[in-house]
Amino acid sequence: MRKNISRRSFVKSATVATAGAGIISSNLLSSCSKHEEKERPNVLFIFPDQYRKQSLGFLNNDPVRTPNIDKLAKNGVHFTDAVSNHPLCSPFRGMLFSGKYPLSNGVQSNCHSGRTKYGNFLKPDERCFSDVMKDSGYATGYLGKWHLDGPTPTKPGEPNIWDSYCPPGPHRHGFEFWYSYGTHNRHNHPYYWINDAKENEKTDVNQWSPEHEADVLIDYLENKDGNFRDDNKPFFMCWGINPPHTPFTEVPNRYKERFKDLTIDSVLNRPNVRKTQAPFYKETGFGDPGVEKKLSQAKDYFACVEGVDDQIGRVLEVLEKQGLKDNTIVIFCSDHGEMLGSQGLMHKNVWFKEAFEIPFIVSWPGKITPGTDNLLLSVPDIMPTFLSFLGLKDQIPAGIEGKDYSAVLRGEEFDRPKSAMYFFDKPEEEKEKRRGVKTHEYTYVVAYDKHSKKHIFLYDDINDPYQLTNIAGQKPEVEASLHEMLAQHLHNTKDYFISYI
Structure with missing residues (x-):
């Protein structure tokens, strides 16, 4: 049964992808008058954390079943060569929303209290993707993991504080509906700050976070009594799911069940998997260690993947039932991948495919031609590409470093990038x-x-x-x-x- 969600005065808010054939001109979108804003497409942006490209079920790489994501890809465009230029949580988010690379937006590494003094957080005066969407007439919402604010600095030698309260106002960059936290890994017992809640008013939940957030998003889509958003506006909703991020073990048993009798050798089927630490790690420090101990959790990682797909499926079903499917662009991607023993490494931060490459799917059934495209899409390109495609090219902020590749969404010829950049840095x-x-x-x-x-x-x-x-x-x-x-x-x-x- 779905957990009831507090209805306390939720704040009301003040295209298209194809690999080969353009269906709708961006000029049509840009010609909308104020009274026609509702006819612009909704945008649902879903990005689970640490979800590697190899765990897209339809690719037949990892031993996972992801029927709902597979359906998105079948009815949309799968960008096969998208990358996370700095494969880490906060830097991805900084690039996504600012359209800039880490040195320019200041989010050089993951946000925590030890890095705040270096300015390692998304600045409130940065004009972001979501600021533009709000100012262009969209009802904006953010759900799940944020991880872009700098907690109060700690002194050297003190433990780093990772989570941070994001107050209403410019730090939220135009997001009005807010059901979020900075960063924590309490997947089975998450907490959230909801809309105008003060720092000491977080809400604890006894439910797996993707499932709970799917409940919230379903309520948002159903929008009973207009408590969640302005129905007269299109919506721009970002859902930052934390799993399959660590700890992999925090996933409901019903998803673990399918993998319980499988061996680690059978699920880790990539030829580059090593069960001992990468030989160069000891010398160089490149990559994340602990492969000998952590590989035993590989089956739980895949259980998380299937659980996330299940919850996305629930949301997509309601999107259709509410009559929103035909006018909603759904984007699915991830902030980075997961090494899971490949090259003898765990997790992210490295240039190898399992961490560096990311899933990127854009779906708008009936409005785009399904297929694949090998555009070398970088994270800063996402903002200008979709703003331009939505008819908001003149609203792309000055100074961004991403490129507008909306031509690929319209099926037009354009100069394709020959390469994408890999970046790793820590401000300290x-x-x-x-x-x-x-x-x-x-x-x-x-x-x-x-x-x-x-x-x-x-x-x-x-x-x-x-x-x-x-x-x-x-x-x-x-x-x-x-x-x-x-x-x-x-x-x-x-x-x-x-x-x-």
């Missing part, structure tokens, strides 16, 4: 840093380890799809070309790292 760290580029054929990375030692990594992603062999030094012409691409990215983003390559 002088030594360890790295940059790289990915093309359709290669991954190239210049990395400095915890001892300030320089390393070069080059992978032939066509002939070595599991990135088993570093061929740096073996293809000098290829390496030189990729090096030049990286230098151009660094020049374009005014990145200090250009002096290190």
Whole structure:
């Protein structure tokens, strides 16, 4: 049974994707008058945390069943080569909403109290995707994990505080309906700050967070008595689901059941899985450790994936029942992937496919031609691409670094990017840093380890799809070309790292 949600004065708020054939012109969208705003498409943006591309069921890679996400892809466009330029929670969110890379928006790494003094948080005066949507007549809402604010700084040696209250006002960047928290990993017992709740007024919930948030989103879509949003406006709703982020074990038993009799060897079927720590980790510190202990939780990760798909399915069913499906663009992606033993590593932060590549699906049934597209889509490109496609090109903020690729959504010819940038940095760290580029054929990375030692990594992603062999030094012409691409990215983003390559 669905848990009842408090109805206390929820604040009311003051296109299209195709890989090959454009269906609706953005001029039609931009010509809407104030009275016709409701006819603009709704936008539902869903991004579970740490959901790797290989766990899209229809790709037949990981041993998961994701019928609801599969249906989105079947009826929409799957962007096969989308990446998370800095595969980490806060930096992804910073790039998504600002349209800028981490050095420009200030979110260089995950937000916590030890980094607040460096300005490692999304600034309230940054004009974001959601600010534009609100000012353009959308009812805006945010649900789930936010992780973009800087908790009060702690002194050196004190434990870092990760969660942070986001007060109403400019820190929320135009989001009016608010059912969120900064960051915590209490998946089975989450808490939220709801709309105008004060910092000491968080609401504890005894329910798996994706399930509870699906309940909230269903109420938002049904909008009984107009308590959640202004029905006379289209909505822009972002749902930041935390699972399958760690702890993987915090998932209802009903999702674990299907995997209980399977072995770890049978579910970890990628040839690059190592059950011992990556050999270069001890020397360099690159990547997340603990593979020997954490791989035992792999089945729970896949259980989380299937549970998330189940909850998304509940929401999509209500979207259809409420008559909203035909006028709602649904975007599904993730902030980064999960290594899950590949290369002998866990989690994220690295340039390998399992962490760096992300799912990206755009669906609007009846309005787009289903298919796939291999656009090298970077996170800062999302904001200008969709604002332009929604007819809001003139509202794209000045100074953004992402590119407008809305032409791909209209089926028009355009200059495709030849590469996408990989980024890793910490504001407090002088030594360890790295940059790289990915093309359709290669991954190239210049990395400095915890001892300030320089390393070069080059992978032939066509002939070595599991990135088993570093061929740096073996293809000098290829390496030189990729090096030049990286230098151009660094020049374009005014990145200090250009002096290190």
